[in-house]
Amino acid sequence: MRFSIGEATSHIKSDASRFPLGTCTMSIPALLLRPPQPLLRGLFTGSFHRHHCVSHSSTPRGRGLSCARPLKSLGFQYTKQMLPSNSLRREFCTQTTLKDYTEELSDKEQRLVDRLYTGLIQRQRACLAESITLIESTHHRKKDLAQVLLQKVLVYHREQEQLNQGKPLAFRVGLSGPPGAGKSTFIEYFGKMLTERGHKLSVLAVDPSSFTSGGSLLGDKTRMVELSKDLNAYIRPSPTRGTLGGVTRTTNEAILLCEGGGYDIILIETVGVGQSEFAVADMVDMFVLLLPPAGGDELQGIKRGIVEMADLVAVTKSDGDFVVPARRIQAEYVSALKLLRKRSEVWSPQVVRISAKTGEGIAEMWDKMRDFQNVMLASGELTAKRRRQQKVWMWNLIQDNVLEHFRAHPTVREQIPLLESKVLSGALPPGLAADLLLKTFQKRN
Numbered sequence: 276m277r278f279s280i281g282e283a284t285s286h287i288k289s290d291a292s293r294f295p296l297g298t299c300t301m302s303i304p305a306l307l308l309r310p311p312q313p314l315l316r317g318l319f320t321g322s323f324h325r326h327h328c329v330s331h332s333s334t335p336r337g338r339g340l341s342c343a344r345p346l347k348s349l350g351f352q353y354t355k356q357m358l359p360s361n362s363l364r365r366e367f368c369t370q371t372t373l374k375d376y377t378e379e380l381s382d383k384e385q386r387l388v389d390r391l392y393t394g395l396i397q398r399q400r401a402c403l404a405e406s407i408t409l410i411e412s413t414h415h416r417k418k419d420l421a422q423v424l425l426q427k428v429l430v431y432h433r434e435q436e437q438l439n440q441g442k443p444l445a446f447r448v449g450l451s452g453p454p455g456a457g458k459s460t461f462i463e464y465f466g467k468m469l470t471e472r473g474h475k476l477s478v479l480a481v482d483p484s485s486f487t488s489g490g491s492l493l494g495d496k497t498r499m500v501e502l503s504k505d506l507n508a509y510i511r512p513s514p515t516r517g518t519l520g521g522v523t524r525t526t527n528e529a530i531l532l533c534e535g536g537g538y539d540i541i542l543i544e545t546v547g548v549g550q551s552e553f554a555v556a557d558m559v560d561m562f563v564l565l566l567p568p569a570g571g572d573e574l575q576g577i578k579r580g581i582v583e584m585a586d587l588v589a590v591t592k593s594d595g596d597f598v599v600p601a602r603r604i605q606a607e608y609v610s611a612l613k614l615l616r617k618r619s620e621v622w623s624p625q626v627v628r629i630s631a632k633t634g635e636g637i638a639e640m641w642d643k644m645r646d647f648q649n650v651m652l653a654s655g656e657l658t659a660k661r662r663r664q665q666k667v668w669m670w671n672l673i674q675d676n677v678l679e680h681f682r683a684h685p686t687v688r689e690q691i692p693l694l695e696s697k698v699l700s701g702a703l704p705p706g707l708a709a710d711l712l713l714k715t716f717q718k719r720n
């Protein structure tokens with residue numbers, strides 16, 4: 276009896292909620308949400324064909340172990356709890372072969388993926404840049420190729436983490452602050468300090484305005500002139516494609532590529548006035564907020580929620596005439612943070628003062644960041660946080676995908692304007708309109 280991994284992955288997807296966190300170790304690559312055809316085929320060439328998932332009569336039904344090897348070689352790690360019942364295991368393994376419904380990657384495509392992957396893990400910046408461009412592509416075939424590449428990188432990433440005694444390969448830091456807070460001046464100084472200390476730093480700038488303006492303000496290299504010339508630093512704008520899910524997906528995937536490319540500190544920069552920092556906070560180990568030594572008015576744009584997410588607040592420009600206001604802001608935030616709900620058992624958010632002009636406080640700030648990383652790692656909170664983030668990431672992608680499918684459904688699309696106008700005019704309650712649309716969607720699915 277033959278079974279398909281394609282079916283199996285969709286099974287994992289539909290049953291994800293049945294496997295409680297902690298009973299299974301499974302990375303949830305984006306591909307599970309819309310397994311692209313060439314991806315699946317790309318993954319299963321080689322070992323899959325050799326370990327073809329055929330359940331012979333001698334194989335006890337339900338053991339399902341004949342599929343373990345190919346799955347594992349793809350980076351799907353699981354424990355027995357992932358296959359809790361015989362029937363589930365049977366379903367998992369009783370399908371048609373993947374080969375039957377996937378086409379081959381063309382030689383050219385295979386060569387492209389291989390070249391990017393090899394270049395990436397050999398730490399070639401050009402290959403990293405090209406790989407990120409590939410994952411950002413909206414072209415459907417390129418999106419598929421990107422997923423093949425990502426899955427390869429994910430497997431490599433996991434191997435490297437195992438070699439590193441299970442410790443994360445990189446420290447992921449989110450950095451936010453209002454316009455003019457001094458983010459780029461800080462990153463320039465901080466980045467140089469880190470590369471001089473032997474680190475490899477990647478700066479991914481998430482710029483919500485880039486979608487509408489067509490440009491990338493944060494990723495603009497003129498903002499960090501010195502750092503952009505540094506061979507141990509890589510600066511990259513991360514366009515959002517206008518959706519929160521867009522931020523999550525592209526940036527998350529870019530993080531993975533940067534880590535695969537040997538960068539051990541990943542800085543994700545956002546402007547702290549929109550929604551993107553909330554998405555970014557769900558993909559970093561530590562969230563740092565930069566605040567200028569300014570009065571309430573200038574900080575109006577900063578959302579309260581952002582302060583609550585901060586593990587460290589740095590008051591910038593603490594030099595010259597700004598020292599006094601910087602001290603005042605520091606004291607205000609120390610008091611404010613005390614009132615916030617504790618988010619960690621081992622870490623309380625701190626407030627420091629820095630100057631990227633004089634360099635004062637920046638080495639100390641880095642020490643605090645390392646302290647954070649160490650205590651969070653030692654307590655297990657960092658690992659738990661990363662696991663939670665994987666789940667959030669998965670659900671963000673599901674939400675995005677489901678909504679996209681829903682809106683693209685021909686009958687639903689046809690009915691939306693009418694039902695919307697009825698809701699607007701008060702002729703139909705929103706709940707009923709939603710039910711009607713959902714029923715239409717379900718009927719055709």
Ligand SMILES: Nc1nc2c(ncn2[C@@H]2O[C@H](COP(=O)(O)OP(=O)(O)OP(=O)(O)O)[C@@H](O)[C@H]2O)c(=O)[nH]1
Pocket residue numbers: 452453454455456457458459460461498546591592593594597629630631632633
């Ligand atoms: N005195 C002083 N000025 C600073 C410091 N850091 C930045 N500035 C100044 O503050 C202004 C804004 O700095 P940027 O680094 O461009 O701020 P940003 O947060 O990147 O701004 P956006 O690019 O608009 O988001 C510039 O004029 C800097 O020269 C500092 O440590 N001390």
